[in-house]
Amino acid sequence: MAKAKSNTEDYLRMYTQMVRIRTFEDNANQLYLSAKMPGLTHMYSGEEAVAVGICEALTDADRITSTHRGHGHCVAKGAEFKAMFCELLGKAEGYCRGKGGSMHIADQSHGNLGANAIVGGSMGIATGSALRAKLQGSDDVTVCFFGDGATAQGLLYEVMNMAALWKLPVIYACENNGYSEYTKTEEIAAGSITARAEAFGIEAHQVDGQDVLEVNDLARKLVARARKGEGPFFIELMTYRYHGHHVGDINREYYRSKAEEKEWKDNRDPIIRFRAHLVREGIATEADLDALNAEIEKDAAEAVAYALDAAYPDAAEVDMHVYAA
Amino acid sequence: MREITLSQAVNEAIAEEMRRDPSVFLMGEDVAEAGTPFKVLSGLVEEFGTERVIDTPISEPGFMGMAVGAAMTGARPIVDLMFGDFIFLIMDQLCNQAAKTHYMSGGKLTVPLVLRTNMGATRRSAAQHSQSLQALVAHIPGLKVAMPSSSYEAKGLMKTAIRDNNPVVIFEDKLMYQDKAPVPEEEYLIPFGVANVKREGRDITLIGTSSMVQVAEKAAEILAAEGISAEVIDPRTIVPLDEKTLIESVKKTSRAIVIDEGHQSYGVTAEIASRLNEKAFYHLDAPVLRMGAMDVPVPFSPALEDLTVPTPEQVAANARRLCAGELIHAA
Numbered sequence: 001m002a003k004a005k006s007n008t009e010d011y012l013r014m015y016t017q018m019v020r021i022r023t024f025e026d027n028a029n030q031l032y033l034s035a036k037m038p039g040l041t042h043m044y045s046g047e048e049a050v051a052v053g054i055c056e057a058l059t060d061a062d063r064i065t066s067t068h069r070g071h072g073h074c075v076a077k078g079a080e081f082k083a084m085f086c087e088l089l090g091k092a093e094g095y096c097r098g099k100g101g102s103m104h105i106a107d108q109s110h111g112n113l114g115a116n117a118i119v120g121g122s123m124g125i126a127t128g129s130a131l132r133a134k135l136q137g138s139d140d141v142t143v144c145f146f147g148d149g150a151t152a153q154g155l156l157y158e159v160m161n162m163a164a165l166w167k168l169p170v171i172y173a174c175e176n177n178g179y180s181e182y183t184k185t186e187e188i189a190a191g192s193i194t195a196r197a198e199a200f201g202i203e204a205h206q207v208d209g210q211d212v213l214e215v216n217d218l219a220r221k222l223v224a225r226a227r228k229g230e231g232p233f234f235i236e237l238m239t240y241r242y243h244g245h246h247v248g249d250i251n252r253e254y255y256r257s258k259a260e261e262k263e264w265k266d267n268r269d270p271i272i273r274f275r276a277h278l279v280r281e282g283i284a285t286e287a288d289l290d291a292l293n294a295e296i297e298k299d300a301a302e303a304v305a306y307a308l309d310a311a312y313p314d315a316a317e318v319d320m321h322v323y324a325a
Numbered sequence: 326m327r328e329i330t331l332s333q334a335v336n337e338a339i340a341e342e343m344r345r346d347p348s349v350f351l352m353g354e355d356v357a358e359a360g361t362p363f364k365v366l367s368g369l370v371e372e373f374g375t376e377r378v379i380d381t382p383i384s385e386p387g388f389m390g391m392a393v394g395a396a397m398t399g400a401r402p403i404v405d406l407m408f409g410d411f412i413f414l415i416m417d418q419l420c421n422q423a424a425k426t427h428y429m430s431g432g433k434l435t436v437p438l439v440l441r442t443n444m445g446a447t448r449r450s451a452a453q454h455s456q457s458l459q460a461l462v463a464h465i466p467g468l469k470v471a472m473p474s475s476s477y478e479a480k481g482l483m484k485t486a487i488r489d490n491n492p493v494v495i496f497e498d499k500l501m502y503q504d505k506a507p508v509p510e511e512e513y514l515i516p517f518g519v520a521n522v523k524r525e526g527r528d529i530t531l532i533g534t535s536s537m538v539q540v541a542e543k544a545a546e547i548l549a550a551e552g553i554s555a556e557v558i559d560p561r562t563i564v565p566l567d568e569k570t571l572i573e574s575v576k577k578t579s580r581a582i583v584i585d586e587g588h589q590s591y592g593v594t595a596e597i598a599s600r601l602n603e604k605a606f607y608h609l610d611a612p613v614l615r616m617g618a619m620d621v622p623v624p625f626s627p628a629l630e631d632l633t634v635p636t637p638e639q640v641a642a643n644a645r646r647l648c649a650g651e652l653i654h655a656a
């Protein structure tokens with residue numbers, strides 16, 4: 001009985017976190033479309049089960065590194081809407097005081113070492129964080145998120161080699177959403193992605209990234225083993241992004257069909273699937289979940305309104321934080 | 326006072342800091358048992374073990390990136406980059422990641438790491454093992470850059486670099502590793518951004534970095550014999566730069582030559598000269614002169630290579646002409 005209860009809580013939190021990501025992105029998209037957000041942003045919608053399934057297996061002491069498509073990782077690792085929307089709008093109360101923006105958003109206090117606008121740029125950072133854990137005898141684990149496109153960067157193979165040689169507690173999480181920008185993965189990635197990790201003697205898995213339970217189950221097992229010094233590990237998560245490469249990528253039929261998008265959204269959506277599971281298993285009713293959704297939407301709307309009204313950083317901040325004291 | 330080599334000075338500084346702070350560790354190619362090809366780190370692995378003196382594969386971007394991640398999460402890595410020329414391989418990790426993390430995180434994350442590498446031509450090592458690339462790094466906000474000019478500076482600046490909470494790049498002149506200089510037995514640190522007036526003078530200021538400090542000092546000797554009194558200043562760190570000391574000196578002497586072993590165009594000499602022009606213009610009696618390495622890839626042949634680097638005689642000749650009121654680059 002006790003176990004069932006804790007499962008219920010875990011499940012509802014995973015559901016909540018996935019809906020929070022989707023809701024955050026819907027609002028961010030609206031801010032872009034209504035010209036209220038400076039710059040561009042990359043939506044995580046469709047990939048929620050990846051970030052949530054993995055981050056729910058981590059503690060605050062565990063670290064992650066994130067990517068240009070980083071809002072999902074940020075929410076999943078414990079960030080709040082207000083400071084996130086403030087960051088998106090370049091406001092002083094943003095997590096990075098408005099200096100990072102969408103592509104560098106991170107709530108550092110929960111172990112997020114930053115989103116990175118250099119594709120593959122954080123693979124060294126994640127592996128180095130794991131090296132530090134090993135050197136200092138600390139049992140935290142670091143997860144390195146990156147896209148299928150980033151597997152074309154040489155850095156990955158340099159650091160996987162060292163991680164394997166030194167048995168570092170790092171998990172490489174490749175979010176294979178089928179595209180890097182406007183190019184299909186099969187056009188840029190030869191052979192098998194998991195086999196590349198296996199060539200270094202790294203245990204590699206491929207999972208359905210649209211099934212949050214499957215992702216979480218695997219992540220829990222690998223995180224526990226990495227803590228005991230059995231790492232590194234590699235996971236390829238098969239997923240899909242619903243929006244364009246970035247919010248401005250609207251007419252995209254030249255590289256992928258509407259039918260393909262519809263198929264993923266209608267039949268493989270991670271939130272719809274998990275919701276059905278929760279109802280079927282009697283963990284929550286449709287009404288419970290509707291109420292949860294409504295609460296999250298209200299929360300987001302309030303955070304957006306707050307961020308729109310929030311102050312920009314003072315001009316005096318422009319040359320602050322170039323160097324640490 | 327005892328005299329030790331620059332190589333021993335670096336070794337001592339690192340050993341002392343590793344004893345003081347268990348979060349300091351070293352990584353790079355052949356740093357452990359081999360102690361680097363220049364033998365600068367010999368003996369450290371015996372004292373600190375392979376846990377803290379880590380031999381890496383030949384993966385410069387990889388271990389540089391790992392140092393950034395280790396630094397961001399509570400360690401103080403010292404990265405050994407075997408040759409300064411390899412800095413081109415690690416540019417993303419150094420300039421896009423290490424340098425910007427503190428700023429991009431709104432001051433929440435810090436990257437306390439030291440990248441120690443080398444510079445300097447005339448070792449007959451040709452174009453890919455001879456460059457002096459400090460200007461490339463000094464251009465990037467968020468990085469500090471130290472250029473020790475003797476064993477004394479090498480030790481004091483290294484200790485300061487290890488304790489600094491920012492990424493610091495130290496360029497050691499690989500031809501100076503065996504040069505000896507007095508170094509106290511007692512502990513000392515050299516603060517960043519404080520220039521050293523090596524020799525006082527009235528007529529012209531010679532500003533030199535790293536081994537060019539010796540070149541400037543030799544030039545000052547030549548000039549002294551002719552009755553020209555040259556002041557020699559070593560900025561010690563080019564980021565941060567002790568502008569004040571340089572400007573004060575030029576206000577006194579009204580002439581200056583800046584000497585650095587990086588390529589002259591768009592280089593360290595240009596930056597310092599330009600600041601003196603902006604901030605001491607009405608005190609100047611002659612244009613501030615830049616003397617960098619020639620704008621050519623470093624050639625192998627000794628007959629050619631020696632032509633590319635400023636010499637004491639060239640510095641003295643230029644100083645003589647500036648003091649005589651001659652224009653060196655008349656339009």
Ligand SMILES: Cc1ncc(C[n+]2csc(CCOP(=O)(O)OP(=O)(O)O)c2C)c(N)n1
Pocket residue numbers: 042068069117118119146147148149150151175177179180181245
């Ligand atoms: C080093 C580098 N090259 C190119 C880019 C431009 N760029 C941004 S995202 C992207 C595609 C990345 O694809 P993937 O890794 O699969 O991530 P996804 O966008 O699909 O999440 C590219 C080429 C970049 N930011 N950094």
Ligand SMILES: [Mg+2]
Pocket residue numbers: 147148149175176177178179180181
């Ligand atoms: Mg992709």
